[in-house]
Amino acid sequence: MPVPLVHVLVLGGTTEARRLAENLAAPAPGFPLRFRVTTSLAGRVAAPRLPPGEVRVGGFGGPEGLAAWMREHGVDVLVDATHPFAATMSRNAAEAAALAHVPLLALRRPGWVAQDGDRWHSAGSLEEAAGLLPALGERVFLTTGRMGLAAFAGAGTDALWFLVRSVDAPEPPCPARMEVLLDRGPFDLDGERELLRRHRIDVLVTKDSGGDATAPKLTAAREAGIPVVVVRRPPVPQGVPVARTPDEAARRVRRLYASG
Numbered sequence: 391m392p393v394p395l396v397h398v399l400v401l402g403g404t405t406e407a408r409r410l411a412e413n414l415a416a417p418a419p420g421f422p423l424r425f426r427v428t429t430s431l432a433g434r435v436a437a438p439r440l441p442p443g444e445v446r447v448g449g450f451g452g453p454e455g456l457a458a459w460m461r462e463h464g465v466d467v468l469v470d471a472t473h474p475f476a477a478t479m480s481r482n483a484a485e486a487a488a489l490a491h492v493p494l495l496a497l498r499r500p501g502w503v504a505q506d507g508d509r510w511h512s513a514g515s516l517e518e519a520a521g522l523l524p525a526l527g528e529r530v531f532l533t534t535g536r537m538g539l540a541a542f543a544g545a546g547t548d549a550l551w552f553l554v555r556s557v558d559a560p561e562p563p564c565p566a567r568m569e570v571l572l573d574r575g576p577f578d579l580d581g582e583r584e585l586l587r588r589h590r591i592d593v594l595v596t597k598d599s600g601g602d603a604t605a606p607k608l609t610a611a612r613e614a615g616i617p618v619v620v621v622r623r624p625p626v627p628q629g630v631p632v633a634r635t636p637d638e639a640a641r642r643v644r645r646l647y648a649s650g
């Protein structure tokens with residue numbers, strides 16, 4: 391008898407989404423079903439790292455489009471494993487899951503926690519982060535990604551110099567005085583120390599992305615006594631259950647079927 395297939399749509403673009411796809415693709419001892427995993431990518435990165443299973447690329451056209459796609463492709467479970475700052479997609483996922491009557495789980499790595507010696511300044515948005523900078527330093531290491539650089543291009547930041555690190559090249563509007571460093575994590579501590587030193591960085595800006603891959607910059611900043619502006623995360627949409635790790639998410643997805 392053929393083994394029943396459960397179709398899981400993973401909204402991806404993160405390491406955790408890839409790990410979840412790997413986990414679900416592997417057979418689990420004692421679990422009677424198999425998963426067909428489709429990962430959806432927004433298409434922002436020119437050469438993304440691909441997960442196992444099927445991959446589709448590009449927007450769905452809002453929550454209605456996502457709901458229609460799920461109906462058309464027989465999706466049984468939706469996992470929002472997007473980056474903690476992909477707030478629009480997370481909202482769309484919550485709406486679409488309700489429209490299509492598909493169970494939804496969010497996969498969110500925990501945020502970072504300040505340690506002794508950290509000089510963190512919390513900001514509610516990129517604009518607020520930009521507003522804090524002139525009082526904190528002049529040579530900024532900006533690691534918030536290539537989208538949203540406009541927030542740092544305003545008049546209040548004219549006197550600042552930026553080292554902008556991103557996976558793909560940013561597009562205007564950008565800060566007037568900047569150097570772009572194209573790179574993709576994981577980053578190691580020695581490399582981050584060297585970057586801060588070589589570019590004489592005196593303030594760092596980061597989103598509270600969490601995870602190990604990009605955390606060494608925080609250690610390097612702590613060691614160097616450099617202030618860090620940390621942009622707070624948007625909340626997960628109300629009522630959406632959250633798993634903190636890919637393994638936990640996979641267990642919760644399997645549990646939907648084990649108990650049902």
Ligand SMILES: NC(=O)c1ccc[n+]([C@@H]2O[C@H](COP(=O)([O-])OP(=O)(O)OC[C@H]3O[C@@H](n4cnc5c(N)ncnc54)[C@H](OP(=O)(O)O)[C@@H]3O)[C@@H](O)[C@H]2O)c1
Pocket residue numbers: 401402403404430431432434447448449450451452453455456471472473475476477478479480482534535537597
């Ligand atoms: N924001 C970050 O800092 C960040 C960092 C690293 C990686 N990422 C990844 O980059 C992607 C885009 O992030 P964002 O912050 O630009 O998103 P966003 O602002 O929340 O979403 C904007 C639109 O992009 C489309 N979209 C986003 N994620 C998608 C996905 N996984 N599959 C298909 N369409 C998607 C949707 O278009 P439609 O409405 O047309 O469906 C969505 O309405 C996400 O996959 C995210 O995981 C984001």
